Amino acid sequence: MIRILENFVPKNYNLWLFSLDKGGGSRFAGNSWYLYNYVKNNHPEIRALCVTSSNFVKQKLKRNNGDYFSPNSFRSFITALRAGVYICTNELHEDIINFSKKNTYKVNVWHGMIIKKIGYASPLIRERVKNRSFLSRFREILLRKVKLNEYDFIPCTSKNLVEVFKKTFSTSKIFVTGQPRDDFFFKKVDRNIILEKYGFENLIDKKIICYLPTHRDIRKVDEKYFIFENNQVAQEKLKENNLFILQKNHYTKVDRIKVNKNIYNLNDDFDVQELLYISDILITDYSSCYFDYLHTQRPIIFYPYDFKDYTTYDRELYFDYFDDIVSPGQKVNNEKELLSTILFYHNNPSIDAEKRKNSLKFFHEKSDGNSSKRTFMALVNDLNVNNYFVK
DSSP states (O other): OHHHHTTTSOOEEEEEEEEOBOOSSSSBOHHHHHHHHHHHHHOTTSEEEEEOOOHHHHHHHHHTTOOEEOTTSHHHHHHHHHEEEEEESSOHHHHSSSOOOTTOEEEEOOSSOOSBOOGGGOHHHHHHHHTOOHHHHHHHHHHTOOOGGGOSBEEESOGGGHHHHHHHHTOSOEEEOOOGGGGGGGSOOOHHHHHHHTTOGGGTTSEEEEEEOOOOSSOOHHHHOOTTTTOHHHHHHHHHTTEEEEEOOTTOOOOSOEEETTEEEOOSOSOHHHHHHHOSEEEESSOTHHHHHGGGTOOEEEOOTTHHHIIIIIOOBSSOTTSTTTSOSOBOOSHHHHHHHHHHHHHOTTTTHHHHHHHHHHHOSOOSSOHHHHHHHHHHHHHHHTTOOOO
């Protein structure tokens, strides 16, 4: 019905539809959320609506007086026909089930900056796409798949990433504005309020280490691996030093928070930016979450325990992973090294500070809390240049 009626219903380019599902390592789309809030609070001329299937996100919207609806509802059908601008963080045809392709301006704010090869730049992904089944191809036709090179606007954080994004999306429509979600690091937010919101009152005044591993395409080891799970020595050392680890796997299958002494395994009901904000140390592997965390200039530990297998079977990388500009912190390969490095940074948080400063300058054109504003201004300007007039 949408495909038929879109030929007759005029688009309103002051009506923007934001998808808040599928945010990369979380089912919460951070970049869409923070851009949505900026637009809602600063530009009343734009009617900003949200679509989400997540109860966690719906509660966030209710607390912020946000206007939203569920996928496949009658309202989503009507809005899909009228909205002139769509904003997603993953893939439009999956993030917004009902959407109109004709005469719409499609924005992909993406779910993070890029260190690993994805999209058109990845030989492994291209091979999988080439060999996909008939059912997969048929599903793409039914979903009306939007190819990566069909998006009209894709933001990134630095001129050093522009070529990377061009290769990934096979388009020149890349804009250096910063990530909207990174603005959160520049807000004056009470850390204790965040802890209390998630039921972590017992972690107030404690040192928190956040572990955010990335997704494995072929080998689903990130779904099964929980840090220090059977390591009694590490668990005792963490307790002795009053250190707590919050681990959230990529699209985790943990349905509720599970506690193993000083280690918390989290479910998907978290805003990752808030986790990063309250953390004193970040542990990650190939996830670009550390690009965001660079704004805090706090220690980062890189834990590429499966580097050879990951880069062979899952994803190749754009950069030399072991270059200090790319990964400005200690690299460890097993839990013994990881524990000693945690204690090292705990006692010496200023170590590698210069490396982190250099990495921040490389990956971020600006570090000032105005990424949402720059993204909005660049987006509206491009809409008007291309005759999608915003009033």
